[in-house]
Amino acid sequence: MAAIYKSGEELMNEVRKTKIYGESVSFWNLGQAGILLKGTEEDGLLCIDPYLSRSIEERDPKTEFKRAFPPVVDPGMLRDLDGVLVTHGHDDHLDLLSIKEIAKGSDSMFAIPAPLISLVQEHVGKKYIHAAKDGESFTIKGFEITPIPAAHTEYETDSLGNHTFLGYFIEVNGIRLFHSGDTVVTPELIEKVKEFKPHVAFLPINGGDYFRTSRGIIGNMSFREAADFSAAVGVDLIVPIHYDMFPNNRENPVYFVDYLFHRYPNQKFHMMVPGERFIYHK
Amino acid sequence: MAAIYKSGEELMNEVRKTKIYGESVSFWNLGQAGILLKGTEEDGLLCIDPYLSRSIEERDPKTEFKRAFPPVVDPGMLRDLDGVLVTHGHDDHLDLLSIKEIAKGSDSMFAIPAPLISLVQEHVGKKYIHAAKDGESFTIKGFEITPIPAAHTEYETDSLGNHTFLGYFIEVNGIRLFHSGDTVVTPELIEKVKEFKPHVAFLPINGGDYFRTSRGIIGNMSFREAADFSAAVGVDLIVPIHYDMFPNNRENPVYFVDYLFHRYPNQKFHMMVPGERFIYHK
Amino acid sequence: MAAIYKSGEELMNEVRKTKIYGESVSFWNLGQAGILLKGTEEDGLLCIDPYLSRSIEERDPKTEFKRAFPPVVDPGMLRDLDGVLVTHGHDDHLDLLSIKEIAKGSDSMFAIPAPLISLVQEHVGKKYIHAAKDGESFTIKGFEITPIPAAHTEYETDSLGNHTFLGYFIEVNGIRLFHSGDTVVTPELIEKVKEFKPHVAFLPINGGDYFRTSRGIIGNMSFREAADFSAAVGVDLIVPIHYDMFPNNRENPVYFVDYLFHRYPNQKFHMMVPGERFIYHK
Numbered sequence: 062m063a064a065i066y067k068s069g070e071e072l073m074n075e076v077r078k079t080k081i082y083g084e085s086v087s088f089w090n091l092g093q094a095g096i097l098l099k100g101t102e103e104d105g106l107l108c109i110d111p112y113l114s115r116s117i118e119e120r121d122p123k124t125e126f127k128r129a130f131p132p133v134v135d136p137g138m139l140r141d142l143d144g145v146l147v148t149h150g151h152d153d154h155l156d157l158l159s160i161k162e163i164a165k166g167s168d169s170m171f172a173i174p175a176p177l178i179s180l181v182q183e184h185v186g187k188k189y190i191h192a193a194k195d196g197e198s199f200t201i202k203g204f205e206i207t208p209i210p211a212a213h214t215e216y217e218t219d220s221l222g223n224h225t226f227l228g229y230f231i232e233v234n235g236i237r238l239f240h241s242g243d244t245v246v247t248p249e250l251i252e253k254v255k256e257f258k259p260h261v262a263f264l265p266i267n268g269g270d271y272f273r274t275s276r277g278i279i280g281n282m283s284f285r286e287a288a289d290f291s292a293a294v295g296v297d298l299i300v301p302i303h304y305d306m307f308p309n310n311r312e313n314p315v316y317f318v319d320y321l322f323h324r325y326p327n328q329k330f331h332m333m334v335p336g337e338r339f340i341y342h343k
Numbered sequence: 344m345a346a347i348y349k350s351g352e353e354l355m356n357e358v359r360k361t362k363i364y365g366e367s368v369s370f371w372n373l374g375q376a377g378i379l380l381k382g383t384e385e386d387g388l389l390c391i392d393p394y395l396s397r398s399i400e401e402r403d404p405k406t407e408f409k410r411a412f413p414p415v416v417d418p419g420m421l422r423d424l425d426g427v428l429v430t431h432g433h434d435d436h437l438d439l440l441s442i443k444e445i446a447k448g449s450d451s452m453f454a455i456p457a458p459l460i461s462l463v464q465e466h467v468g469k470k471y472i473h474a475a476k477d478g479e480s481f482t483i484k485g486f487e488i489t490p491i492p493a494a495h496t497e498y499e500t501d502s503l504g505n506h507t508f509l510g511y512f513i514e515v516n517g518i519r520l521f522h523s524g525d526t527v528v529t530p531e532l533i534e535k536v537k538e539f540k541p542h543v544a545f546l547p548i549n550g551g552d553y554f555r556t557s558r559g560i561i562g563n564m565s566f567r568e569a570a571d572f573s574a575a576v577g578v579d580l581i582v583p584i585h586y587d588m589f590p591n592n593r594e595n596p597v598y599f600v601d602y603l604f605h606r607y608p609n610q611k612f613h614m615m616v617p618g619e620r621f622i623y624h625k
Numbered sequence: 626m627a628a629i630y631k632s633g634e635e636l637m638n639e640v641r642k643t644k645i646y647g648e649s650v651s652f653w654n655l656g657q658a659g660i661l662l663k664g665t666e667e668d669g670l671l672c673i674d675p676y677l678s679r680s681i682e683e684r685d686p687k688t689e690f691k692r693a694f695p696p697v698v699d700p701g702m703l704r705d706l707d708g709v710l711v712t713h714g715h716d717d718h719l720d721l722l723s724i725k726e727i728a729k730g731s732d733s734m735f736a737i738p739a740p741l742i743s744l745v746q747e748h749v750g751k752k753y754i755h756a757a758k759d760g761e762s763f764t765i766k767g768f769e770i771t772p773i774p775a776a777h778t779e780y781e782t783d784s785l786g787n788h789t790f791l792g793y794f795i796e797v798n799g800i801r802l803f804h805s806g807d808t809v810v811t812p813e814l815i816e817k818v819k820e821f822k823p824h825v826a827f828l829p830i831n832g833g834d835y836f837r838t839s840r841g842i843i844g845n846m847s848f849r850e851a852a853d854f855s856a857a858v859g860v861d862l863i864v865p866i867h868y869d870m871f872p873n874n875r876e877n878p879v880y881f882v883d884y885l886f887h888r889y890p891n892q893k894f895h896m897m898v899p900g901e902r903f904i905y906h907k
Contacts, residue, residue: 268847327347
């Protein structure tokens with residue numbers, strides 16, 4: 062049973078060939094929270110939370126975190142990448158092997174939550190690491206990026222007050238995108254995202270519960286919270302994420318679709334299969 | 344609870360403003376089987392099966408076919424329309440009131456299954472009616488259209504051998520689209536669609552059963568058949584239709600999503616809310 | 626669309642006529658968390674959390690807690706009742722109007738969490754009130770009952786250390802039943818219920834989330850936690866509750882069924898419609 066729509070060099074060719082006109086942006090689903098973003102040629106190519114290896118299960122063959130499908134591309138194939146945004150330090154978001162290979166194969170820079178940059182330094186050679194901090198905007202080619210704190214499931218800062226869990230506001234080519242990272246819903250998050258007015262929101266829907274928490278699996282907003290959150294803040298298109306890769310920490314995305322269909326029948330969403338491209342137009 | 348994403352002149356403005364670049368096509372969900380298609384400016388604007396009134400419930404207040412949401416546009420607003428394709432004579436596909444208003448407000452022509460053109464003639468004034476026949480291709484501006492027979496739930500022809508139930512193969516701007524009309528799956532349909540290789544297939548998912556049939560509701564392919572059919576013939580993107588407008592003849596589209604997610608995890612689909620635009624890129 | 630299977634005197638006749646043989650017990654779904662329990666004739670008739678009025682919406686017409694279906698019986702019809710168990714003080718569990726009518730029409734006693742008995746006293750005339758306390762077993766005819774603390778969503782005690790949120794272990798005619806009241810999952814709950822080894826567990830599945838909590842709706846275990854909890858402690862039959870009555874605080878029970886079907890395909894459960902009887906046999 063093939064789980065991936067397009068992969069490897071075929072996918073990378075599609076990325077290269079994709080041309081963006083007008084106010085629009087293209088993105089690809091890399092699985093779990095991994096998103097590849099492309100604006101116009103001048104805007105460049107950005108990747109969020111690439112888990113493009115099997116590091117977790119190779120390091121610990123007994124882990125319950127076994128991939129349901131192979132990496133859609135090898136990290137070394139991301140040769141044209143201009144930047145990588147990492148939301149937090151969990152292995153399925155900050156994968157040092159993927160980062161190392163990306164650093165070898167491209168000129169990408171790396172935006173890493175400030176408290177975690179020491180973990181990454183030895184793996185990226187001379188590539189530039191940006192210490193991402195709450196509210197401090199920065200630019201990667203045409204992408205304007207503002208980190209915001211995420212609560213996974215609590216807000217957490219280091220001794221300097223820098224947040225270890227981040228989400229990202231991204232503006233490119235007239236489009237505002239919000240990648241929440243791993244987070245629950247908080248009043249602060251609602252307020253910030255409402256102000257940002259994202260066209261597209263990438264939101265986890267796998268939730269959290271007593272049993273996963275007791276096995277060390279930190280929770281996220283639930284499918285229901287992702288829908289209610291989007292309605293509360295105003296989102297044009299919801300892209301549910303963080304449900305496809307690990308069967309042990311999955312939520313059936315159909316619950317999300319069912320809840321939307323009955324509760325918010327006019328709310329746009331798009332469910333992506335691994336390796337799928339979606340071009341969003343304003 | 345708002346059921347419509349965008350409607351009325353706001354929607355029509357979006358239609359006018361939507362620019363198509365490269366090999367792509369834009370379409371809007373008008374509800375039930377109604378689709379509005381736009382290619383490049385030269386390609387023009389095409390509409391399939393517009394049910395943009397409340398004719399059914401106005402004619403028979405006791406009908407079980409009551410709209411769950413209002414028409415997303417008034418038919419008279421479709422001023423730039425170049426063509427209307429009708430798949431068959433049922434009221435939710437061939438709505439004489441919608442057709443009459445479209446004829447008044449635009450220069451559109453009307454492609455009607457050959458056996459049904461007499462029903463339409465008095466309603467369209469001097470506008471051109473094309474008698475659509477199985478396998479006989481015709482052109483509306485940039486749209487190349489080929490009717491194929493549909494089985495709802497049997498193939499049915501008039502005394503001249505012309506089919507009363509049709510689907511349409513549509514080629515525009517490098518994209519091949521298939522609107523099945525109302526049909527079940529047949530060996531002939533599989534063969535024809537496999538040969539056509541559609542990028543996008545608009546397929547009913549509401550199915551049919553003894554009880555609906557016994558109330559005079561003619562069946563369609565089921566959500567499961569739509570998924571298996573797409574896998575059998577090869578479809579890049581499935582757009583499920585014919586489930587949103589009439590609660591009495593609905594199938595929960597979530598069953599379709601659930602079946603795809605578990606059985607065809609690499610199959611792209613997009614579920615549209617009423618009044619939503621989707622731009623498909625090759 | 627009738628929402629109730631059987632109601633009123635027809636239901637009460639069924640209750641009277643139901644004969645229990647061997648090790649078994651009969652119960653009826655009264656809606657929300659309301660359960661009516663019958664053992665042999667000697668065991669008597671017990672009711673848990675009866676919300677058999679419209680008190681909430683009558684007191685506050687603007688409440689979002691509006692019944693989706695009428696009371697399945699009038700509380701005054703419960704003439705043969707021997708006892709009422711109340712799990713906690715929320716209006717849909719401790720309904721003073723239902724209690725008052727039951728006290729008028731029957732010889733029932735009332736087991737109320739110790740911190741709440743003063744609320745009830747004026748409503749039950751000379752009927753006996755039992756102050757239910759964690760771990761202190763008591764008997765109502767053939768029913769042996771042990772209150773245990775519930776966490777809704779925290780454990781809460783009064784100044785004397787008595788819990789305001791309770792669940793009940795109930796043994797009757799060789800059958801062990803657990804009615805959790807409103808609670809989340811805790812390590813203590815797992816330990817206690819595992820030791821009790823219930824044949825039947827009545828568990829809420831409506832969960833809780835940021836948005837309901839922020840509207841003052843206190844959470845329960847989710848459908849997924851109810852399933853995982855049952856697997857963790859060992860339950861022969863799960864009866865999901867607390868999802869049918871209030872659309873604003875409902876969870877689609879289908880998510881529960883779907884999760885069980887895929888994750889615990891050998892776990893027995895029974896989903897009850899309002900007014901339905903189920904006879905459980907050991």
